[in-house]
């Protein structure tokens with residue numbers, strides 16, 4: 001009787017494309033969903049009017065850049081830079097994966113690598129930083145894996161569900177990334193992703 005060798009999982013491909021008009025409704029649905037809103041600073045039900053105002057403003061604000069994250073060609077999340085400050089050569093960033101079904105597949109790791117590379121190699125910044133709810137431990141630990149240092153703990157910084165919540169501030173310098181990027185590229189390769 002022949003034995004069937006276990007096969008490795010099929011490799012996935014992650015791509016990011018700039019947000020376009022076709023994404024308007026998708027982002028509205030994602031942002032209000034129970035799988036995304038709890039991780040955001042504001043978790044009220046966003047109205048269509050509020051969303052359209054935000055969406056229409058994207059193209060007119062050079063301090064912000066947004067991409068839709070696709071897994072094997074299917075839109076699964078959103079990544080962005082905010083407060084792009086060319087004078088001080090830094091910017092903030094954030095992302096989410098909209099569906100829990102695509103979490104844990106390495107997509108977040110790929111996005112982390114891609115965004116860091118974009119900030120330092122394309123925008124030529126010196127520093128990338130972010131804020132994460134302290135309760136969102138999976139995310140700030142992932143950032144720390146990529147070299148982000150904790151720079152702040154903002155106590156009672158945002159009100160979520162009526163309660164003050166703590167926020168962690170993290171930062172990564174281009175020099176720190178240079179020392180870390182090949183190790184992180186190798187780690188991504190182990191997960192089946194080519195960055």
Ligand SMILES: CC(C)(COP(=O)(O)OP(=O)(O)OC[C@H]1O[C@@H](n2cnc3c(N)ncnc32)[C@H](O)[C@@H]1OP(=O)(O)O)[C@@H](O)C(=O)NCCC(=O)NCCS
Nearest residue numbers: 039094095096097103104105106107108109132138139142
């Ligand atoms: C957090 C998030 C972005 C991670 O993306 P992901 O694709 O699931 O992460 P990956 O599969 O690349 O895993 C990265 C690492 O995080 C770990 N991880 C992922 N989810 C985790 C969880 N819920 N708890 C603990 N660790 C977790 C993985 O084990 C992996 O560790 P490793 O590199 O040592 O193997 C994604 O789960 C998500 O979108 N969460 C909700 C929205 C959110 O929090 N966005 C960020 C707001 S600032």
